[in-house]
Amino acid sequence: MFEVLRNETLAPQVHRMVVRAPRVAKARQPGQFVIVRLEEGAERIPLTIADADPVAGTITLIIQAVGLSTQRIVAVQAGGFIRDVAGPLGKATEIHNVGKVVCVGGGVGTAVLFPLAAAAARAGNEVTTIIGGRSAPYVILRDELAQFSKEVLVTTEDGSLGVKGFVTAVLEQILNDPARKPAEVFAVGPVGMMAAIVKLTRAANVKTVVSLNPIMVDGTGMCGGCRVTVGGKIQFACVDGPEFDGLAVDFKELSDRQATYKDHECKLTGK
Amino acid sequence: MNKRQYTPKERMAIQRCKMVEQDAAARAGNFKEVNQGLAEAVAIEEANRCIQCKNKPCIAGCPVAVRIPDFLAKVAEGDFAGAAAILQADNALPATTGRVCPQEKQCEEVCIRGKGGKGQPVAIGWLERYVADWGMAHASAPVPPATRTKYKVAIVGSGPGGLTAAGELARIGHNVTVFEALHAAGGVLRYGIPEFRLPKRIVDREVANLEALGVKIECNVVVGKTITIDQITSEFDACFIANGAGVPEFLRVPGENLKGVYSANEYLTRINLMCAYDPQPGRTPILRAQTTVVFGGGNTAMDGVRTSKRMGSSRAILAYRRSRAEMPARAEEVKHAEEEGIEFMFLVAPLAILGDDKGWVRGVRLQKMELGPPDASGRRRPVPIPGSEFELECQVAIVAVGTKANPLLTATCPQLKLNKWGNIEVDANQMTSIPGVFAGGDIVRGGATVILAMGDGKRAAAAIDAYLKTK
Ligand SMILES: Cc1cc2nc3c(=O)[nH]c(=O)nc-3n(C[C@H](O)[C@H](O)[C@H](O)COP(=O)(O)OP(=O)(O)OC[C@H]3O[C@@H](n4cnc5c(N)ncnc54)[C@H](O)[C@@H]3O)c2cc1C
Numbered sequence: 117m118f119e120v121l122r123n124e125t126l127a128p129q130v131h132r133m134v135v136r137a138p139r140v141a142k143a144r145q146p147g148q149f150v151i152v153r154l155e156e157g158a159e160r161i162p163l164t165i166a167d168a169d170p171v172a173g174t175i176t177l178i179i180q181a182v183g184l185s186t187q188r189i190v191a192v193q194a195g196g197f198i199r200d201v202a203g204p205l206g207k208a209t210e211i212h213n214v215g216k217v218v219c220v221g222g223g224v225g226t227a228v229l230f231p232l233a234a235a236a237a238r239a240g241n242e243v244t245t246i247i248g249g250r251s252a253p254y255v256i257l258r259d260e261l262a263q264f265s266k267e268v269l270v271t272t273e274d275g276s277l278g279v280k281g282f283v284t285a286v287l288e289q290i291l292n293d294p295a296r297k298p299a300e301v302f303a304v305g306p307v308g309m310m311a312a313i314v315k316l317t318r319a320a321n322v323k324t325v326v327s328l329n330p331i332m333v334d335g336t337g338m339c340g341g342c343r344v345t346v347g348g349k350i351q352f353a354c355v356d357g358p359e360f361d362g363l364a365v366d367f368k369e370l371s372d373r374q375a376t377y378k379d380h381e382c383k384l385t386g387k
Numbered sequence: 388m389n390k391r392q393y394t395p396k397e398r399m400a401i402q403r404c405k406m407v408e409q410d411a412a413a414r415a416g417n418f419k420e421v422n423q424g425l426a427e428a429v430a431i432e433e434a435n436r437c438i439q440c441k442n443k444p445c446i447a448g449c450p451v452a453v454r455i456p457d458f459l460a461k462v463a464e465g466d467f468a469g470a471a472a473i474l475q476a477d478n479a480l481p482a483t484t485g486r487v488c489p490q491e492k493q494c495e496e497v498c499i500r501g502k503g504g505k506g507q508p509v510a511i512g513w514l515e516r517y518v519a520d521w522g523m524a525h526a527s528a529p530v531p532p533a534t535r536t537k538y539k540v541a542i543v544g545s546g547p548g549g550l551t552a553a554g555e556l557a558r559i560g561h562n563v564t565v566f567e568a569l570h571a572a573g574g575v576l577r578y579g580i581p582e583f584r585l586p587k588r589i590v591d592r593e594v595a596n597l598e599a600l601g602v603k604i605e606c607n608v609v610v611g612k613t614i615t616i617d618q619i620t621s622e623f624d625a626c627f628i629a630n631g632a633g634v635p636e637f638l639r640v641p642g643e644n645l646k647g648v649y650s651a652n653e654y655l656t657r658i659n660l661m662c663a664y665d666p667q668p669g670r671t672p673i674l675r676a677q678t679t680v681v682f683g684g685g686n687t688a689m690d691g692v693r694t695s696k697r698m699g700s701s702r703a704i705l706a707y708r709r710s711r712a713e714m715p716a717r718a719e720e721v722k723h724a725e726e727e728g729i730e731f732m733f734l735v736a737p738l739a740i741l742g743d744d745k746g747w748v749r750g751v752r753l754q755k756m757e758l759g760p761p762d763a764s765g766r767r768r769p770v771p772i773p774g775s776e777f778e779l780e781c782q783v784a785i786v787a788v789g790t791k792a793n794p795l796l797t798a799t800c801p802q803l804k805l806n807k808w809g810n811i812e813v814d815a816n817q818m819t820s821i822p823g824v825f826a827g828g829d830i831v832r833g834g835a836t837v838i839l840a841m842g843d844g845k846r847a848a849a850a851i852d853a854y855l856k857t858k
């Protein structure tokens with residue numbers, strides 16, 4: 117059993133939870149995730165480790181309550197317990213000092229982006245961060261990212277905060293400005309967003325790392341349910357990823373596969 | 388106690404017993420165990436078919452050399468406690484192996500009663516199951532040894548290999564901790580082999596017995612990620628790695644990532660470990676199909692296709708590259724599957740999985756094969772028949788064509804010597820290239836069997852005990 121020490125709301129349906137998991141906290145590196153199972157009978161849900169404190173033995177998870185399972189997880193209050201937390205899983209982010217990097221986060225993808233951006237800054241890169249959301253309340257972690265970013269640019273679809281529109285428009289400007297053009301882009305968000313970003317960075321010839329979130333079961337390479345096509349080859353996102361060369365990822369297939377059980381959940385919850 | 392004495396002639400005249408089975412049509416729609424077990428009188432009579440022959444080929448046929456004639460003699464007398472004592476001393480998981488061992492290729496294959504024309508071997512597997520179940524029903528919880536040694540042993544993986552080693556070491560009095568990556572113990576016995584072949588209560592009982600012996604089982608620990616072998620060797624006096632075979636192979640044909648294509652591991656894990664057969668909000672989902680096609684010919688393929696039938700497929704089809712004779716699956720499973728209405732397609736190979744415009748599986752394209760000369764494995768190699776391609780409609784396709792070694796653990800422990808397939812190399816005592824670190828089961832052998840993993844666990848436990856004494 118893993119105790120929940122803190123649970124706060126960051127944005128509508130987005131929670132930051134601090135969980136006691138000493139072994140995971142000690143071993144964890146940026147880019148890795150855990151698989152969480154709330155209770156007997158529940159699904160196994162992969163969640164990025166947003167942050168960890170090896171001394172306190174805690175990990176921080178940022179969770180968007182998109183489906184029933186995540187809704188139940190974020191409903192656990194401080195003092196409550198999560199039955200299973202396994203990890204840290206996946207490969208650690210490969211961070212080098214390349215000079216300028218742009219980190220792009222969409223929606224709850226910003227939570228996955230956070231540890232990558234922090235690690236990129238720690239490695240000595242000049243980090244420009246672009247985060248987007250539906251409207252102002254959905255823009256998360258802005259102040260936290262500002263602590264190590266040269267600037268944090270915000271976009272909202274309704275214009276309630278920052279630039280009205282999508283993150284891609286802001287990124288495009290930066291890519292087109294020789295003085296600001298980065299050596300590398302990190303992008304995490306909905307598949308459509310990552311695909312759109314890769315379209316831009318491919319044209320600009322900029323290395324792009326994306327973090328993928330296919331459906332997973334075990335998270336150890338045993339089932340292959342998380343497979344994605346990268347550079348024409350099957351890769352298991354849970355062990356070979358979750359980060360991949362964005363220019364080589366088959367996003368169409370990924371978004372297709374992510375929809376496998378869409379109807380299923382609707383049926384079961386009667387939506 | 389049964390006092391009936393048989394003359395040799397009477398003994399030879401007893402016909403092999405029949406297993407009581409759940410009705411085929413009924414069981415194809417439920418997950419309850421197919422075999423219902425033997426009645427006491429039937430078990431005793433069957434055991435009397437053993438003529439206690441001089442050479443006892445069955446013992447040599449058993450990968451862990453269970454003293455089969457001895458336990459059969461006890462059953463023949465009606466002394467089940469005596470039989471159970473012999474069986475349990477030689478085999479750590481008899482209720483499991485009695486159900487899943489390929490007896491027809493081991494003890495029963497060489498049984499002298501099976502020789503010559505119409506001969507039928509003694510039903511050793513069914514009797515093993517009978518005695519083991521009797522033992523489970525009548526035994527009290529095991530008591531931990533009165534004194535503990537000062538040694539700590541770590542076991543990686545809680546499949547049959549790990550569980551066996553843990554039990555043997557705990558009985559000696561060593562302090563044993565099992566690290567398991569998943570949230571429940573049992574390995575393939577838990578997530579792979581379905582309830583209708585091996586009820587999970589048996590796995591639960593084996594695990595509970597180990598805990599009663601004082602074994603600590605820590606789930607959610609992925610060795611190589613959560614902790615490393617180096618950390619284990621610094622905290623423990625010895626270690627046994629039995630983390631199984633791991634990574635599923637795919638077919639390498641177009642369409643393999645369409646929605647509706649599963650590896651057998653994924654399909655079975657969703658259903659067995661994650662209870663997807665019981666649809667409830669918040670449960671792991673699973674696709675249900677009118678027609679399911681499963682590729683492969685082993686136990687895993689058989690479990691996949693029979694499970695899909697139980698999940699409601701009106702057509703559940705097994706497509707195998709070779710012919711019936713080459714199928715590695717247990718003979719009893721093939722028989723059960725046929726009775727349940729599973730369709731077998733032999734000598735066909737997949738060319739492609741076909742999808743619709745929304746990315747769902749709509750069928751498979753197959754090619755007919757014929758058997759050519761034997762290949763390296765000694766089995767006749769299937770060769771394609773040109774122009775024989777055809778399509779088969781289905782909505783779910785399950786790939787069960789084998790697994791390869793999972794590098795997750797070994798990649799983080801470069802000192803561990805591997806063979807060219809990534810399996811861990813061991814000596815005759817199951818010791819790896821790292822002193823004090825032992826390994827066994829599928830991670831050493833590649834995909835093998837429960838009984839071989841168990842045998843490795845037992846041999847490793849003895850070697851670990853000897854190793855600790857030299858420390
Ligand atoms: C569907 C199916 C049906 C089968 N049917 C039969 C049959 O009828 N008869 C038969 O004899 N054999 C059968 N087999 C084969 C048999 O199950 C295996 O040979 C046997 O289970 C191997 O045992 P093991 O202890 O080596 O590993 P496993 O049973 O594979 O157990 C390994 C355990 O280690 C855990 N693990 C893996 N990596 C790590 C890690 N890094 N850290 C911690 N834990 C880890 C896994 O989660 C797992 O629980 C079948 C296999 C399958 C898949």
Ligand code: FES
Nearest residue numbers: 335337339340354
């Ligand atoms: S989640 Fe099962 S292999 Fe990646």
